Amino acid sequence: MKVIVAEDQGMLRGALSALLDLEDDIEVVAQAEDGRQALEQIERLRPDICVMDIEMPHMSGLDVAEKLKERGHACKVVILTTFSRSGYFQRAMKAGVRGFLLKDSPIDELGAALRTVHKGGRAVSPELALSFFESENPLSEREREVLRLAAEGLSAGDIAGRLYLSAGTVRNYLSEAIQKLEAKNRIDAIGIAEKNGWL
Numbered sequence: 001m002k003v004i005v006a007e008d009q010g011m012l013r014g015a016l017s018a019l020l021d022l023e024d025d026i027e028v029v030a031q032a033e034d035g036r037q038a039l040e041q042i043e044r045l046r047p048d049i050c051v052m053d054i055e056m057p058h059m060s061g062l063d064v065a066e067k068l069k070e071r072g073h074a075c076k077v078v079i080l081t082t083f084s085r086s087g088y089f090q091r092a093m094k095a096g097v098r099g100f101l102l103k104d105s106p107i108d109e110l111g112a113a114l115r116t117v118h119k120g121g122r123a124v125s126p127e128l129a130l131s132f133f134e135s136e137n138p139l140s141e142r143e144r145e146v147l148r149l150a151a152e153g154l155s156a157g158d159i160a161g162r163l164y165l166s167a168g169t170v171r172n173y174l175s176e177a178i179q180k181l182e183a184k185n186r187i188d189a190i191g192i193a194e195k196n197g198w199l
Contacts, residue, residue: 001118002029002047006038006064007080008056012103016051016080019107026114035059039067042075048118049098051110054081054088062088065095076117080110089128099123137198138180146173148199151190 003026007013010033017028029045032038036058042050052061059067065077078099079092092100098117101110102125113123139147149159156174160167174186183189193199 001025001049001114002027002045003114004028004030004032004038004041004045004047004050006032006035006050006052006056006061008033008053020051020111020114023111026111033057035061035064039064042068042073047075049076049078049114051078051080051114053103054079062091062095062097065092065097069096078114078117078123080105100128101125102127137196139177139193139198143173143177143180144193144199146170147177147186147190147193150174150186151194151199 003020005013005017005020005028007016013031013033017031020026021028029047030041032041034057035052038050038052038056038061039059041047042064050064052064054061061077061079061081065079068075068077076098077096078101079088079097080101080103081088082103089100099113099122101113101123105113105125116123137144145163146159149162154162156167156170159165160170163170174189177183177193178186178189181189181192183192190199
């Protein structure tokens with residue numbers, strides 16, 4: 001498989017390319033130091049996969065992935081990152097990124113991931129997938145607490161007494177939770193939160 005490595009840190013880019021080149025079935029056809037250069041090389045060299053950092057000058061790895069998807073390009077994108085932010089992960093999945101791995105993964109794990117992606121699969125670091133699913137819950141700890149007590153049938157006044165808050169503050173937490181869950185009322189909000197395992 002033909003691979004391009006896009007990473008703005010020169011030493012890391014060189015090391016990554018050299019290590020991947022040692023694999024029998026992987027050929028690094030180019031290196032890019034920023035997103036714009038990566039996009040140009042992908043258009044020109046038509047690699048199978050581009051291994052990209054997220055944070056790069058001119059265009060981020062996610063910008064490049066979105067452009068490739070827009071253009072219907074066949075090159076698959078594998079993101080290598082130090083960031084486990086769920087926002088990045090969600091955006092990457094929407095942009096059709098096939099791999100999302102942490103930079104401190106062992107090189108054989110990266111090689112295996114590239115083979116999986118090349119065959120049409122998807123490769124995501126378990127830590128990244130876990131942090132994404134954990135952070136998908138839009139409710140704060142306090143909002144969950146208030147909703148849990150509301151689910152037990154307590155009134156705003158009772159909840160306020162239990163949590164040492166004012167009834168007004170409890171109503172604010174409830175209305176925040178209702179808004180975040182796009183629910184019609186507190187009963188609806190409790191149902192949505194329970195169904196998603198957010199309580």
